[in-house]
Amino acid sequence: MNIELRTMEIDDYDLVYALWKESEGLMLNADDSRECVIHFLERNPALSFVALDQGKLVGAALCGHDGRHGYIHNLAVKKNHRKQGIGKSLVGRCMFELIKLGIHRCHLYVESGNQDGISFWKKLGWEQRVEMISMSQPLRS
Ligand SMILES: CC(C)(COP(=O)(O)OP(=O)(O)OC[C@H]1O[C@@H](n2cnc3c(N)ncnc32)[C@H](O)[C@@H]1OP(=O)(O)O)[C@@H](O)C(=O)NCCC(=O)NCCS
Helix, strand or coil, X not given: CCEEEEECCHHHHHHHHHHHHHCCCCCCCHHHCHHHHHHHHHHCCCCCEEEEECCEEEEEEEEEECCCCEEEEXXXXXXXXXXXXXXXXXXXXXXXXXXXCCCCXXXXXXXXXXXXXXXXXXXXXXXXXXXXXXXXXXXXX
């Protein structure tokens, strides 16, 4: 299989969103809307990637940073393309680009029930931060 990785563009949104929707383990919300993804890609240019098999979108990863740490969101690979190294390649490319920008730690969120996702990240060497919990609050204008 000849998989090509390229930068995610907003024109990919419909196919990427369809992939996210069919991917178990991802919790989609308002932050995954087209408007929010436009904002995210503009703020984090050339850090998010799609994987293409003969031009057909089979994987995607959103990646950004806040100047201190990188973040990877919504990594997904089409079911019939899994276990062929595509997820690992997408993550590797995101991290390579973060390192080039001087970012030396990357975080991500995995739904606590997503055992397959957690196993994948652990296989890639990521460590669960048991000493921390995640907290958040919606911001209203
Ligand atoms: C998680 C996901 C992106 C992995 O993509 P993938 O292309 O199948 O992963 P890769 O083929 O690159 O796997 C890389 C390594 O992880 C291993 N791996 C992949 N899925 C695994 C799993 N469920 N459990 C354990 N190991 C796994 C592979 O065997 C491979 O190991 P190797 O390097 O020793 O050969 C894919 O299963 C997916 O889209 N899941 C649904 C969405 C999701 O849960 N995303 C992650 C949460 S943010």
